[in-house]
Amino acid sequence: MDQSQFRAAAHSAIDDIISHFDSMPEKRVLPTVEPGYLRSLVPENPPDEPEEWAAIQKDIDSKIKPGLTHWQSPNFMAYFPAGVTYPSILGEMYSATFNAPAFNWLCSPACTELETIVMDWMAKAFGLPECFLSSSKGGGVIQNSASDAIATVITAARERRARELALADGMEEDTPEYEDRKIEHQGKLVAIASDQTHSSAAKGALIAGTRFRSVQTQLVDNMEMTAPRLRKVLEKCEESGLIPYHLTMTLGTTNSCSMDRYAEILALLSEKPEWQRIWVHVDAAYAGASLITEECSHIAKNFAEGVDSFNMNMHKWLLVNFDASLLFVRNRVDLTNAFDMTPAYLRNAYSDSGALRLEWHEGIYSQDHGPWNIYADLIRGRSDLFEIVTKPAFGLTVFRVKNPQATTNGSHETNGTIALCKRDKESDSLTKKVYELVNSRGEIFITSTVIDGVYVIRVVSTNPMAEEKYVRNAFDIIVRTTEEVLQQET
């Protein structure tokens, strides 16, 4: 492909990309294809001869687009958003062009330095304390995903703890005795997280080859991890001769966007010298973005001074393309000591910087008084049909369909306190039916989950295309579907 062919192809791709986003609101958010649809549409073997771009673009239209789930659609209210914006596409174009595996400074000085600078920018924007800046002992690195960030810190925490235990036994590094002793201690290590933590914490412990224990949460605590519940787990570990070494606290859980009780948990951990050696991580993959707003800036103050690491995803709520998961550590030697060889953490710095300078904060600010809380209010307005289950937070509403036969199990919020939803099989079944019917029709895309034994629907609308009218439309669809399901039941 020569430069004039590339120019023509790229111009054509750009028109196609613009029309893709332009027609997004009208497109069905979920595709209608069946599993295996693509196999029959493409050749069995790789092409022997190069093909023309025009033929490929035609195939993208006719074979690929019909199989896409539109994460950028304003009707995508499932999981969490995955933002794409025009500036972030420009960033990706440059990132692709300057393609440099920057595994050391010389391999691409601009990549390495830009990443460090932009990470410092973001640490300041999130209100993280000085120690997380590269000018101090800490710093940030870009990871592919929050799961990668969490696996990285859990593994580094294992190395830090097993090493210090072996050294405390008087072992000398790089001896066979040290290796044996370190592995012996490793076998006793336990990573801890609440049962609302994203599965990446349990997976991180699995990758690290260590044990994992979860702290139970409950609706009466709004599914937040509390110090007394954590204490139980810590003490049980100690009774069994096990050594807690890593704790994941969450800012905005996947299920319900709850926040663990940072202050009381950190106070608990300060009680014992061994507990002070636990690596404490804050997973703020989605809701961490909110720390740049004035109204949420106080949150970081509750944990920032007491934790070892913090991660958040630019690619969820801050208009930057996947993948840009930011990981900050208090002591960067904790990472370098653990992994020993220079990690190639340095991708995508261009895309981040490009999008950052254009409009990164608009990702949140534009929605400041927009659809953040509208959906919860709409649900509250139909307390005959729905009950709010956990405290609405960061644009996420978690609710269920009311069991019409139940007595007084309603979502009566008094001064922001939500009446506790009791487990109710009839409500579970109705909620599940509504959820499945809504998604099967594919006009909007929402998620369900189970919280403290209660089956619930999650609706989140914070992607770049989010607008009040789409939230209202989603609400209408859910009301209509709920009435339809209730009708069938009677």
Next chain:
Amino acid sequence: MDQSQFRAAAHSAIDDIISHFDSMPEKRVLPTVEPGYLRSLVPENPPDEPEEWAAIQKDIDSKIKPGLTHWQSPNFMAYFPAGVTYPSILGEMYSATFNAPAFNWLCSPACTELETIVMDWMAKAFGLPECFLSSSKGGGVIQNSASDAIATVITAARERRARELALADGMEEDTPEYEDRKIEHQGKLVAIASDQTHSSAAKGALIAGTRFRSVQTQLVDNMEMTAPRLRKVLEKCEESGLIPYHLTMTLGTTNSCSMDRYAEILALLSEKPEWQRIWVHVDAAYAGASLITEECSHIAKNFAEGVDSFNMNMHKWLLVNFDASLLFVRNRVDLTNAFDMTPAYLRNAYSDSGALRLEWHEGIYSQDHGPWNIYADLIRGRSDLFEIVTKPAFGLTVFRVKNPQATTNGSHETNGTIALCKRDKESDSLTKKVYELVNSRGEIFITSTVIDGVYVIRVVSTNPMAEEKYVRNAFDIIVRTTEEVLQQET
């Protein structure tokens, strides 16, 4: 940024990208900036207000480009290539646009299916046996890098072996006794690789929290891992009560592109039931691409039937953008059993497919009779100055500067056999001086390493812009510099 602003910005970016590649051969391959250069050029804090694209593009020109190391330059002969092509940039544009965290089928059917299909295409192109296809029990997944691929299989191998040992002890899964026993076995596991294996094997074992032992290689074996040398390590493990569970064999080592002796190693492993349970992986990150050529297609036959997994990087030699590291496994349940939760392996399928259909095989075919072997021949032609140290392979030449005082230590190749280079401090020092002087001048970029105690220079030229004239020019620079260094010494 609205659509007309995006169109204008993207058109301008495309012109800039074309001129970037157009002027590549004239650009200095290494930048002249000093560490920390960027900090003074950009603001200390993130921007408060969005900026115009024109201002950002100006900054890319004046602040970023001067700090780039040009991996795509034909004068980049260091490490291994990192290819970028126009089609792969188009692929990245679509991949960015269709941004979909496809962690399950519904989250983006097209992504999931296209990846599976393209991985089957590539398995066929590499001549991997049937079992590595998705229609069989195996299949491929795209990873970010070879290091990720290797860490993934080592961790999966640890889980497979520790699990089967615990089950063989009569333990029942998901019991406290099973957890204890599995962790106990884990503490005895050893991952093995040769001392020429990329550091990602040792790092993978570190991440997995297991022991690691390396097999020594020697120049007399062309730095290839042999069965007798491996046997020593296996037997020593057993004497110490340790259990080998993973072996990395390499197709094209980083240092010298050597190939381990697959057939004799696999024969060795078949000797004992415990050795048959070792997960055998082939790391073909760079040279795996060669399997698509007729002349190299026989290589896969020597290992393909006997190994558990295989990885290669499309982004090195097959014209696809970073990151597209292909990992194939014989039994996909080995991965799903190990990690338990669906891994989000599914990125970048678009970019791969785009570049694949346009001109992927040209990455190798265009160089078939081109610069692949020219450099080695040039070095042979100056046996007064240089000695070839290991067998030239896959476009990589490994050589050293001759010690003029040495007697008969020359690179006399007879029927393709290279005279063994003995360790020589004077030669080491001369070679190092030449290497450092060449790179400090930045006209070409090459790598050095130490092989069996011998300091050597590595020159590789297989990126998309590689041409004979650049190879000849690099040779001239190295000859000139060597003569200059020798002059100074006398």
